[in-house]
Amino acid sequence: MVRLTRAQQQERTRAAVLTAAKAEFTERGYTAAKVDSIAERAELTRGAVYSNFPGKRALYLAVLIDMFERAAPEHGAAGRIAAGRISASAAPARTSSADALGAFARIWLERLPLSEHSPATGRVHPGSLTEVLDDEPIRAAFGQVTRMEALLLALALESLESRAGTDTPPARQVRRAQLVLRLLDGPGTSTDPALGFGDPFDIALACAHLGGLALADTWNPPYLPYVPPARACRDPWDPPRELPDLLSRSLVGFTGDGLITVLGTHRLEAAEEAVRSARAGDLITVAVTTSDPAEIGRLVRLRIGEFARCLWRAFAPDSRPRLRLVLDDRGLLASAVGVPNADDTTEYAVRVRHDTIVTRAQGPGAAHAAATLDLTTADVSHTTPNGAAP
Template identity: 55%
Template sequence: MARLTRAQQQERTRAEVLTAARQEFAEHGYGDARIDRIAERAELTRGAVYSNFTGKRALYLAVLADAAEHARARAEPPTEFPESPGRALGAFARVWLERLPFAGDTPGSGHFQLGSLSGVLDTEQTRTALAELVRFEALLLALAVEPSAAVRTRTVRLAELALTLLHGAAALAENAPGVGDPFDLARAAEHLADITLIDDAEPPHLSFVAPAQPATDPWAAPRGLRDEITGRPADLGVDGVVVVLGVRRLSAAEEAVRSARPGDAVTLVVVTDDPAEVGRLARLRIADLVGCLRRVFAEGDLPRPRIVFDDIGTVCAAIGRKPADDHTEVAIRVRDGLIVARADGRGAGHAVADRDAPGGRAREGRGQRDSADAGRLTDEA
């Protein structure tokens, strides 16, 4: 038998640790799980576990992210698709609520099935990251609920309400399994669409954002990146907008998407200086949400912005920006193989998306996309 390479051995060890950790967390939950027992289950040393994962929190997030990615890969579209925003929210809620534990489940298995983060995110960095991720999830859900219209603040707020309802139900079920009827909760989510909300104007800080700076720099688009929405390779060489956001700046994605011209290919690149924990948390949340969306919406109705994880900084390096951190916000506009506009700092995505590319047509309004524009955006993505 041929000897394994070092990389192959590391991958095997990592897989063995994940399998053992999954069993440990399912039996004992996060709080009572022990690294020593995980190492014993995997027939490895404690040091071998720590050589692959920085600690119990990173390992727990890795296990949940791995499960979410497998679930996303298995997700199949439904035979019928929701015909209204209310039906869409209700259908999404029904899929999401399948994770609720039953009354007979043990605390450990119930918490693990929920993907519970209770007691896990005990640092300011991870808690802030989760808040930004929830806002980002609301944007993606809103884009799926109303796929044919420019994103509206009201729809994003409805999506936030739906996610709040679902996570509140999960928090209650974690401590009182069996409480809350999933069918009633799904109907409640459906009726959220009837709530009267004001479609707020743009955030006031946008009027103070500095304009994007013109440029004529060659654009060497990084290769080997994957779109987390479709699972297909993401071609960053097409004309459009590339916005690099640290995990703790992900809420800025909404203003960038809202400011983009109809027909723009928008790519949101997610970066962090803490891939072991914050990065895994982001992968977990996005993979989980996309897995649910795939089971509710047609592929053509999935959110059109591409989402790319850049763990090694290839996109920032191509842009010519210093290494990224959780607060990064930098953006470029690409046209005909050139970077034609740049911006850095708060509001960078909005500044670049809102700017007309040199030689481009006049900016259109932000109303309903026509079918040609929507088709072109889908093809480019």
């Protein structure tokens, strides 16, 4: 008889729990599902379930991530609308914001179950997280994730506009993106059942019309003039080798010049500071950190992964956001940057040049401060490995 290693046995147990949990959630739904029933289905003890997952919500999110990662990329995360009545081809060239938003909406709505589907179909699918958002910390994180999604969609729209051949810089598109996502997220995440009604064709058409709506949208936060300047330094840069990029779903390294900002899940809206303040040609990395990787970390991974898949199908490669987004749930990149005690409220940024950290900033406005410091006039300080002044 072949003896399994401890790691192999743990992986087998985890797989059995996920299989049993999927069956339980499919049959009973999230609210009615019981951890004891999941343990019984898996022929394990309740303790064995909790040794792999700290609670029912973490287990449900793990089931959704498993479904998402097993799905073929060309078919989205879960399901299609009624035998392809709403469909979109993979990443063709879009000629206008209206065209791109209409395609994005159709792809996004494919994730949601229709009313004519059986009740079990809608019980386990990544498109609806209403029952999971049942306390303030995870609701706050979810709100920040949607802000990040709006920024990503806006950057794709801005890139599309910049390819139109005009000499003027593209207008900010965040307000438009927020309106689109508000419209699309209504059927999937609202706690008001009335917002779940609406023909998906009408919703997609409305999103396309938003592409032609004139909106005054600028980025000029009033607090930026009061942000303390970053600190110039010359600290060695010893990053982790590779981490998965949530947008490209590929492993990325952190050598080379660029701006790195570490943001807690309650501060993701500050990612726009990095994008708007960075210099032309900068490689921008946003590292998301959290004190609750089992639940909030999984929520970020699920939502951003699904969002990126939809975005990639709607926008051609030359219109996609040029930044990297990594979930630093083990704190590897945060530790390398020198962030002390990274958590959900962290806001820290560094600029890397020639394998050296040359600027550091912490607190509100950190990315803007690190990106805009004039190194030709700044006093250079040296820091200890954890980023603090000696």
